[in-house]
Amino acid sequence: MQFKSLTGYKSLATLGWRPFFQQQLTLEEYSLYFPVRVIEQHKSMITVASDAFVANLDLQHSMPEMVVGDWLLLDRDNHFYRLLDRSTCFKRKAAGSRVDWQLISANVDTAFIVCSLNANFNLNRIERYLSLVNEAGAQPVVVLSKSDLNPSAQEFASQVRRLDNSLCVEAVNCLDRDSVSKLHHWIGEGETIVVLGSSGVGKSTLINSLLGTNQQKTNSIRKDDEKGRHTTTRRSLIPIPGGGLILDTPGMRAIQLADCRDGILTTFSDIEELAARCRYRDCQHQSEPGCAVQKAVEAGEIDRRRLENYLKLLKEEAFNSATLSEKRAKDKALGKFYKRTLTESYKQKGR
Ligand SMILES: Nc1nc2c(ncn2[C@@H]2O[C@H](COP(=O)(O)OP(=O)(O)OP(=O)(O)O)[C@@H](O)[C@H]2O)c(=O)[nH]1
Numbered sequence: 001m002q003f004k005s006l007t008g009y010k011s012l013a014t015l016g017w018r019p020f021f022q023q024q025l026t027l028e029e030y031s032l033y034f035p036v037r038v039i040e041q042h043k044s045m046i047t048v049a050s051d052a053f054v055a056n057l058d059l060q061h062s063m064p065e066m067v068v069g070d071w072l073l074l075d076r077d078n079h080f081y082r083l084l085d086r087s088t089c090f091k092r093k094a095a096g097s098r099v100d101w102q103l104i105s106a107n108v109d110t111a112f113i114v115c116s117l118n119a120n121f122n123l124n125r126i127e128r129y130l131s132l133v134n135e136a137g138a139q140p141v142v143v144l145s146k147s148d149l150n151p152s153a154q155e156f157a158s159q160v161r162r163l164d165n166s167l168c169v170e171a172v173n174c175l176d177r178d179s180v181s182k183l184h185h186w187i188g189e190g191e192t193i194v195v196l197g198s199s200g201v202g203k204s205t206l207i208n209s210l211l212g213t214n215q216q217k218t219n220s221i222r223k224d225d226e227k228g229r230h231t232t233t234r235r236s237l238i239p240i241p242g243g244g245l246i247l248d249t250p251g252m253r254a255i256q257l258a259d260c261r262d263g264i265l266t267t268f269s270d271i272e273e274l275a276a277r278c279r280y281r282d283c284q285h286q287s288e289p290g291c292a293v294q295k296a297v298e299a300g301e302i303d304r305r306r307l308e309n310y311l312k313l314l315k316e317e318a319f320n321s322a323t324l325s326e327k328r329a330k331d332k333a334l335g336k337f338y339k340r341t342l343t344e345s346y347k348q349k350g351r
């Protein structure tokens with residue numbers, strides 16, 4: 001382990017430590033080990049922070065998979081002891097890899113779903129992001145950006161609120177720090193937030209406004225101790241002045257829908273409740289007799305657009321997940337094949 005510097009975190013609480021994690025420690029662990037949080041991730045090491053130091057920890061095969069945002073325990077010699085359970089977890093389908101799932105981040109409290117108030121405003125896309133955030137278990141807040149460019153910003157905000165009465169929605173001008181300050185309501189001390197949304201909606205601009213003048217840039221420049229050269233990697237867990245932390249990794253920006261069924265069902269709980277009243281248990285809510293969902297659409301209680309998006313997201317999710325299970329089955333079969341070939345070749349060699 002290499003120590004890098006003292007941290008700017010005043011206490012573990014400012015780094016996101018809370019009862020959920022504390023409760024996982026036995027009395028013995030409490031006295032013998034101390035918690036650190038993963039703030040950066042590299043190929044063969046992670047950077048961890050406590051209230052007293054920031055350090056690099058080399059990854060070993062014996063360690064579980066860890067990701068930015070994770071909490072783990074170290075012993076007095078700064079050796080890895082164990083990973084703590086996650087309160088929330090974002091993951092994605094790994095492209096072209098043997099491993100199906102890639103963890104993207106852990107222990108995120110709130111996700112700002114950014115959608116711009118221009119021609120790109122799209123309720124379907126908001127529902128898609130809501131499904132991802134609900135699946136991860138984080139609290140969603142819809143941030144409608146570029147409010148300065150749209151005189152009907154509040155009207156659009158109302159449209160989003162109609163998706164779900166309990167949804168938090170704010171219209172902001174990401175370029176204006178005063179406007180962005182209304183989001184501080186969701187960024188209390190130690191709260192970990194992520195910023196999601198399509199390209200160009202204003203995520204970087206929003207992050208910079210939350211952090212103050214180009215703080216992100218300043219933070220990103222650090223010395224690579226190991227190789228003795230300077231690199232400019234973006235820090236993944238960045239403290240926000242006034243409290244809270246932004247978790248920003250490239251992976252968060254390319255997140256897609258797979259194995260997300262529960263998240264979709266939570267996002268569309270209104271449709272789910274109605275579906276329980278359909279005549280047929282396997283009702284597809286198309287043109288079946290006695291469909292309570294179609295009835296609600298005809299009565300104007302549910303938007304047809306919303307129903308169609310719900311069905312589309314479920315279909316897409318089922319397709320992605322099926323591909324995953326097929327891949328898993330194939331991997332298993334391939335493993336068996338290798339084993340059999342190996343056994344046969346041993347036999348032939350007379351071993
Ligand atoms: N007028 C106005 N312009 C904005 C606002 N937010 C972002 N912009 C502008 O929109 C453009 C894109 O903003 P970015 O912050 O780079 O968008 P992004 O979501 O980070 O984009 P990617 O990095 O591609 O994912 C920039 O030119 C910003 O200055 C806003 O609230 N109002």
Ligand SMILES: [Zn+2]
Pocket residue numbers: 275278279283284285286288290291292293294
């Ligand atoms: Zn139905």
